[in-house]
Amino acid sequence: MTISRRNLIKMGMAAGTALSMPSVLRAQTEPTAARTVRMAMGSDLTVFDPIFTTTDPTQIHGLAIYDTLFALDSALKPQPQMVGKWAVSDDKKTYTFELRDGLAWHDGSSVTAADCVASIRRWGQSGGQLLMERARDISKKDDKTFTIVFKEPLAILTDMLARIAAPGPFIMREKDAERPFTEKVTTNIGSGPLKFNESLMKSGSSYTYDRNEKYVPRSEPSNGLAGGKVVKVDRVIWENIADQQTSLAALQAGEIDFISNPPADLYSVIESDPNLALQVLNKSGDDFCLRMNFLQKPFDSVKARQAILHLLDQEAFLRVAAPDPRFGRPVTSIFGNSTPYSNDENTGWFRKGGDPERAKQLFQEAGYAGEKIVILDPTSWAAAHAASQLLAATLQKIGINAELAPSDWGGIVARRGNKGPVESGGWSIFITTDPDYVQGDPISAVFHNASGDKAWFGWPKNDEYEALRGKWADVGTLEERKALAREMQRVWWDFVGDVRLGQIVSPIARRKTLTGLIEVPGFLVPFWNLRKDVA
Amino acid sequence: MTAYILRRIVSTIAVMVMVGIFVFLLLRLAPGDPAAIIAGKSATAEMIAGIRERLGLNDPMPVQFIRWVGDMLSGDFGTSIFAGRPVLELIAQRLEPTISLSIVTMILSVTVGVSFGILAAWRAGGLVDRILTAFATLGFSVPVFVIGFFLIYLFAISAHWLPVQGYKPIGQGLGPWFVHLILPTLTLSLAYIAFIARIARASMLEVLSEDYMRTAAAKGASSYAMLFHHALKNAGAPILTVIGLSFAGLIGGVVITETVFNIPGVGRLVVDAINNRDYPIIQGVLILVSGLYVLINLAVDLSYTLVDPRIRY
Numbered sequence: 070m071t072i073s074r075r076n077l078i079k080m081g082m083a084a085g086t087a088l089s090m091p092s093v094l095r096a097q098t099e100p101t102a103a104r105t106v107r108m109a110m111g112s113d114l115t116v117f118d119p120i121f122t123t124t125d126p127t128q129i130h131g132l133a134i135y136d137t138l139f140a141l142d143s144a145l146k147p148q149p150q151m152v153g154k155w156a157v158s159d160d161k162k163t164y165t166f167e168l169r170d171g172l173a174w175h176d177g178s179s180v181t182a183a184d185c186v187a188s189i190r191r192w193g194q195s196g197g198q199l200l201m202e203r204a205r206d207i208s209k210k211d212d213k214t215f216t217i218v219f220k221e222p223l224a225i226l227t228d229m230l231a232r233i234a235a236p237g238p239f240i241m242r243e244k245d246a247e248r249p250f251t252e253k254v255t256t257n258i259g260s261g262p263l264k265f266n267e268s269l270m271k272s273g274s275s276y277t278y279d280r281n282e283k284y285v286p287r288s289e290p291s292n293g294l295a296g297g298k299v300v301k302v303d304r305v306i307w308e309n310i311a312d313q314q315t316s317l318a319a320l321q322a323g324e325i326d327f328i329s330n331p332p333a334d335l336y337s338v339i340e341s342d343p344n345l346a347l348q349v350l351n352k353s354g355d356d357f358c359l360r361m362n363f364l365q366k367p368f369d370s371v372k373a374r375q376a377i378l379h380l381l382d383q384e385a386f387l388r389v390a391a392p393d394p395r396f397g398r399p400v401t402s403i404f405g406n407s408t409p410y411s412n413d414e415n416t417g418w419f420r421k422g423g424d425p426e427r428a429k430q431l432f433q434e435a436g437y438a439g440e441k442i443v444i445l446d447p448t449s450w451a452a453a454h455a456a457s458q459l460l461a462a463t464l465q466k467i468g469i470n471a472e473l474a475p476s477d478w479g480g481i482v483a484r485r486g487n488k489g490p491v492e493s494g495g496w497s498i499f500i501t502t503d504p505d506y507v508q509g510d511p512i513s514a515v516f517h518n519a520s521g522d523k524a525w526f527g528w529p530k531n532d533e534y535e536a537l538r539g540k541w542a543d544v545g546t547l548e549e550r551k552a553l554a555r556e557m558q559r560v561w562w563d564f565v566g567d568v569r570l571g572q573i574v575s576p577i578a579r580r581k582t583l584t585g586l587i588e589v590p591g592f593l594v595p596f597w598n599l600r601k602d603v604a
Numbered sequence: 605m606t607a608y609i610l611r612r613i614v615s616t617i618a619v620m621v622m623v624g625i626f627v628f629l630l631l632r633l634a635p636g637d638p639a640a641i642i643a644g645k646s647a648t649a650e651m652i653a654g655i656r657e658r659l660g661l662n663d664p665m666p667v668q669f670i671r672w673v674g675d676m677l678s679g680d681f682g683t684s685i686f687a688g689r690p691v692l693e694l695i696a697q698r699l700e701p702t703i704s705l706s707i708v709t710m711i712l713s714v715t716v717g718v719s720f721g722i723l724a725a726w727r728a729g730g731l732v733d734r735i736l737t738a739f740a741t742l743g744f745s746v747p748v749f750v751i752g753f754f755l756i757y758l759f760a761i762s763a764h765w766l767p768v769q770g771y772k773p774i775g776q777g778l779g780p781w782f783v784h785l786i787l788p789t790l791t792l793s794l795a796y797i798a799f800i801a802r803i804a805r806a807s808m809l810e811v812l813s814e815d816y817m818r819t820a821a822a823k824g825a826s827s828y829a830m831l832f833h834h835a836l837k838n839a840g841a842p843i844l845t846v847i848g849l850s851f852a853g854l855i856g857g858v859v860i861t862e863t864v865f866n867i868p869g870v871g872r873l874v875v876d877a878i879n880n881r882d883y884p885i886i887q888g889v890l891i892l893v894s895g896l897y898v899l900i901n902l903a904v905d906l907s908y909t910l911v912d913p914r915i916r917y
Binding site: 113115116121122123124125127195234235249250251252253255271272273274308310311312314315318319321322324449476477478479480482483484485486501502503515525526 | 634635636637638640641642643644645646647648649651652654655657658686687688689694697698753756757760761764767768769770771863864865866868872873875876879880881
């Protein structure tokens with residue numbers, strides 16, 4: 070064959086067709102870009118079992134593919150979700166739940182009461198310990214009905230079954246939920262509005278969720294996490310883009326539709342782009358908290374803890390952790406700023422600029438003799454890293470022997486479990502966060518526990534406070550709980566279980582063509598109700 | 605030659621055993637607890653303890669080491685603590701992007717770098733040499749992420765010619781694969797072009813000043829014959845060494861480029877694993893990369909015989 074111009078053109082066209090075939094075939098089977106939402110979620114999804122871990126990505130994954138018996142509406146009131154009808158006996162000890170019609174697993178089988186019983190029992194080992202302690206019996210009555218019988222009434226049962234705080238009470242298949250909670254469930258078969266597409270999973274890179282066409286949403290309109298979960302796009306793709314600058318560039322170029330946590334220094338860039346918008350989904354944000362080691366000097370002394378409380382200026386911390394004043398404000402209540410139980414009881418310690426002189430005096434009264442105070446400094450977490458540095462400088466300024474112990478987050482979580490003195494690898498202070506709205510649930514909020522050894526890291530101990538906290542589950546009315554909250558807070562700020570540094574709200578960034586994002590407290594991002602307009 | 609290759613392979617195994625022991629100890633002695641990370645920020649001590657027990661992290665270090673070595677000898681590199689999938693499967697998933705990026709980068713770097721080096725040496729002291737030397741200095745000095753974001757701004761955000769980020773497997777079409785590799789390759793190549801060009805220039809300059817080159821010129825050899833038949837062959841060994849080392853370094857050193865361009869390669873796998881203290885992945889990747897490094901060095905040593913017949917093993 071001679072190489073003529075005609076043959077050359079033919080060969081070129083054939084080669085071009087052959088090379089483009091894979092993408093052409095794929096394009097024919099994939100949803101269009103307008104029906105696909107790409108979301109940079111700010112972190113990787115490494116664990117798929119939302120009962121096994123408390124990490125944020127896993128809870129978001131759980132919310133997409135699993136369903137819950139109850140769900141919180143936008144006013145944080147529990148509403149039935151998988152449950153159709155429910156009743157409580159006159160003695161308030163027996164709850165009967167009947168599942169609504171149309172619930173099915175992604176493998177096609179029906180959701181049964183046995184699945185719910187097994188799921189509650191598994192969750193009860195990690196997030197629902199109070200429920201398990203109080204329950205006498207959890208059993209199914211028929212395929213759609215099950216009961217929970219308590220030894221004594223538990224007034225907050227539906228709140229617990231709707232809670233957002235991790236680990237959430239997601240309902241799994243009985244055969245999955247029969248595993249111990251320390252063993253991961255890896256099947257990813259839920260009954261939620263989206264199905265996990267395992268075949269398109271690119272570990273460490275992207276995770277694909279397809280609309281569950283067989284999902285039967287509730288008839289009520291979407292309201293917070295409650296109401297009808299209607300999926301309005303065909304596919305949601307979770308993109309794991311490690312670099313925030315790259316995420317923003319991809320958002321600007323239209324390659325992705327959403328960034329969950331744009332850095333504060335890029336807010337102005339986002340706001341100046343006519344195609345992009347900042348939006349606060351989590352209006353209650355996170356509370357920054359300073360945990361002190363109650364077991365070691367000097368914070369085994371209440372005077373030293375009070376010194377920290379009086380010393381710190383929340384507004385100074387907010388300036389370094391959330392430089393944009395629109396997204397940060399002080400928090401003086403241990404019940405946060407956004408919960409119904411937020412109050413001003415015993416908050417006379419709060420003073421703009423702090424009170425260094427009072428702090429010095431209190432450290433003296435505590436018998437402080439120059440002991441080294443080690444502050445765990447998470448260098449890979451910008452806001453907490455900046456806050457730790459400010460804390461060290463503030464302490465050093467009043468003559469305290471404060472020292473930073475820088476480490477990545479992996480190092481921090483290992484060291485914070487060490488109860489020993491600083492000379493043996495222990496610690497004195499670390500800074501962390503917890504969602505503000507969670508502070509309204511003192512039973513499960515880790516910051517609220519003051520039971521010593523069984524408390525969260527720092528191991529605060531106060532019997533009077535714990536006695537009050539123990540009443541929480543049995544108080545029936547909102548007004549009674551508010552009164553109890555004030556009493557608890559009075560005791561807390563006397564013994565200083567921890568110190569709050571401010572409330573920070575983090576907006577998400579999105580292309581303006583993406584709408585329908587549901588505003589939910591905490592870190593959750595529901596994948597239903599999203600709509601993508603053609604640009 | 606065969607005896608030499610066998611000796612080198614045996615020494616490779618010894619190196620990998622040492623790397624294994626070193627990596628295992630380094631990871632266990634460094635602060636960090638995968639159970640605490642996997643359990644999450646708000647996990648209780650009971651949750652963390654339960655996970656640690658389940659993962660076997662409470663076992664004494666020698667027991668963990670013997671278990672790991674035993675598994676390795678049977679070809680089992682372990683299972684990721686986080687993903688719960690075999691380490692080899694995870695590495696295999698990430699190899700294609702890294703190898704694609706490395707090979708395309710090396711092809712571009714060698715082609716351009718050697719050409720620049722030859723050109724600069726041929727016109728030593730002239731304008732071309734100065735321009736190329738300045739380019740080489742720039743390539744060395746500017747950090748990879750700066751070049752990356754500059755190219756993204758220019759070609760992806762402003763011109764909309766190329767994608768900002770991501771990777772398309774070659775199985776999804778040659779076109780998308782290549783388009784997604786252009787910016788990362790340009791970014792990564794700059795430093796390697798500069799490096800190879802400088803070595804090639806120095807090596808060529810040395811050869812060009814040899815007596816036999818003067819003789820060739822006196823005999824009326826053409827510039828092409830002098831440069832490519834006489835000089836380049838004799839200057840080849842050091843250039844080959846640099847190319848070999850660069851390629852070996854690329855496999856494990858593309859982390860920043862992979863991060864900037866969101867390429868799910870081996871570099872990002874190992875960085876994520878380090879942050880999570882996912883010991884089996886870190887150990888598996890380091891063992892494989894060190895083995896690869898040694899093998900590439902062996903290949904480079906053997907290739908010397910091709911450019912210089914005087915070299916014998």
